[in-house]
Amino acid sequence: MPVSGSTHPAADAPYPEAAGAGSEALWTRALATFPGGVNSPVRAFRGVGGTPRFIAEADGATLVDVDGRRYTDYCMAFGPLIFGHRDPAVRRAVEAAIGRGWSFGTTEPGSLELAELIRAHLPWVGKLRFVTSGTEAVMSALRVARAATGRSRVLKFAGCYHGHLDSLLVQAGSGLAEQTVPDSAGISKAVAAETLVAELDDLAGLDRLLDAHGRELAAIIVEPLPANNGLLIQRTAFLQALAARARDVGALLIFDEVISGFRVAFGGMAEISGVRPDLVTYGKLIGGGFPVGAYGGRPELLDLVAPAGPVYQAGTLSANPVSMAAGLATLKKLLAEPPYAALEARTAKLADGLEGALRDAGFPSALVPRFGSLFWMLLAGNGTVPRRPADCPPENRALYAPLFHGLLARGHYLAPSAFEVGFVSTAHADAALEALVADAGEVAFEIARRRRA
Numbered sequence: 001m002p003v004s005g006s007t008h009p010a011a012d013a014p015y016p017e018a019a020g021a022g023s024e025a026l027w028t029r030a031l032a033t034f035p036g037g038v039n040s041p042v043r044a045f046r047g048v049g050g051t052p053r054f055i056a057e058a059d060g061a062t063l064v065d066v067d068g069r070r071y072t073d074y075c076m077a078f079g080p081l082i083f084g085h086r087d088p089a090v091r092r093a094v095e096a097a098i099g100r101g102w103s104f105g106t107t108e109p110g111s112l113e114l115a116e117l118i119r120a121h122l123p124w125v126g127k128l129r130f131v132t133s134g135t136e137a138v139m140s141a142l143r144v145a146r147a148a149t150g151r152s153r154v155l156k157f158a159g160c161y162h163g164h165l166d167s168l169l170v171q172a173g174s175g176l177a178e179q180t181v182p183d184s185a186g187i188s189k190a191v192a193a194e195t196l197v198a199e200l201d202d203l204a205g206l207d208r209l210l211d212a213h214g215r216e217l218a219a220i221i222v223e224p225l226p227a228n229n230g231l232l233i234q235r236t237a238f239l240q241a242l243a244a245r246a247r248d249v250g251a252l253l254i255f256d257e258v259i260s261g262f263r264v265a266f267g268g269m270a271e272i273s274g275v276r277p278d279l280v281t282y283g284k285l286i287g288g289g290f291p292v293g294a295y296g297g298r299p300e301l302l303d304l305v306a307p308a309g310p311v312y313q314a315g316t317l318s319a320n321p322v323s324m325a326a327g328l329a330t331l332k333k334l335l336a337e338p339p340y341a342a343l344e345a346r347t348a349k350l351a352d353g354l355e356g357a358l359r360d361a362g363f364p365s366a367l368v369p370r371f372g373s374l375f376w377m378l379l380a381g382n383g384t385v386p387r388r389p390a391d392c393p394p395e396n397r398a399l400y401a402p403l404f405h406g407l408l409a410r411g412h413y414l415a416p417s418a419f420e421v422g423f424v425s426t427a428h429a430d431a432a433l434e435a436l437v438a439d440a441g442e443v444a445f446e447i448a449r450r451r452r453a
């Protein structure tokens with residue numbers, strides 16, 4: 001099925017200068033224009049090598065690059081597109097919104113409707129505020145937590161990503177707060193020192209940090225389904241313990257559900273785990289693929305935000321009407337036709353199939369952890385479900401590159417990094433999932449053969 005009826009989709013693409021130029025030629029130009037050739041680092045293929053594909057268009061589960069090559073997409077814009085690319089309901093809502101105007105800088109009804117729908121179904125979101133990205137949502141939630149507690153330090157977990165705000169781009173040095181160092185250049189030591197880093201799935205280690213520093217903490221922030229260092233599924237008991245520990249030390253618990261929110265269940269991991277965060281951050285799905293973020297929580301916490309309270313936070317494009325329309329269409333469709341059980345069953349079948357195929361092909365410890373519609377391929381595992389970054393054997397990084405390229409050549413677009421998860425949408429046909437399993441087996445067999453040679 002041609003994506004837009006043309007045999008060479010780039011020929012009628014909105015960027016004629018890109019048509020037929022091919023990814024190679026565009027990449028040369030991009031390297032001269034953008035840092036590292038990209039507008040967000042993972043897109044550069046640094047983790048897998050080779051030339052990034054320039055995508056001309058997409059529909060359903062299919063990407064088409066400027067050279068006319070087609071791929072089944074498992075990256076799915078890193079998560080927002082649970083109904084696939086250009087879902088008709090979302091598209092209709094967006095087109096209608098654009099017909100009314102795309103930015104007002106005023107109060108408008110679209111954000112109110114979306115927020116009321118969220119509040120009606122997520123009791124832990126008493127009030128919320130829309131922003132433009134997940135990063136902004138997290139940054140703002142931390143500001144609220146600091147204002148609410150009068151404390152400045154924050155505890156995060158190694159392997160959890162919360163956007164590129166200065167204070168959370170840090171790693172632990174030996175797990176000790178005093179040795180916390182920035183993970184990026186350009187971050188002041190003073191800001192980095194405000195962040196403590198603990199290990200996931202390690203309550204004893206967490207308690208040691210809390211004994212020493214618990215009373216300095218404004219917040220404990222966690223991805224309740226860590227999905228930025230592969231998929232590190234946490235035990236519910238760990239999430240419950242975080243809520244209890246946060247309460248004990250007088251810190252707020254922040255669930256960063258930018259990936260998991262509305263994706264693994266309508267109410268994300270808060271719904272699945274039953275653990276109620278004080279503050280929660282969302283992104284991705286609530287904009288239906290358009291720029292968005294949101295932070296919410298107990299009303300008295302959100303009432304600290306300007307103009308109701310003293311925490312300043314603002315945005316020219318906040319609650320952009322097009323993003324709000326796309327998000328509302330997505331969430332309404334999620335409620336009208338809940339896809340969760342079917343997506344989970346199909347993802348389970350895919351993950352089991354992949355795991356079997358990779359093991360049969362010569363990687364007997366391969367693992368394919370999955371949760372809801374998320375999955376992650378590990379060619380080498382250590383025999384247990386990985387719950388911390390250290391549980392993932394380092395050789396996976398080198399093994400992922402040939403797996404990625406072998407699958408890309410066969411028409412499957414996985415995220416170009418061993419640390420990104422795969423996403424299944426309702427637009428993925430069974431035949432496509434079966435083809436991925438078969439091709440992954442073939443590619444893995446070839447990798448194993450070359451390693452033996």
Ligand code: PMP
Pocket residue numbers: 078132133134135136138161162163164223228256257258259283284293
């Ligand atoms: N938190 C989590 C859990 C994320 O996965 C991401 C981005 N993938 C962010 C925050 C940051 O969101 P954004 O890229 O929209 O700034």
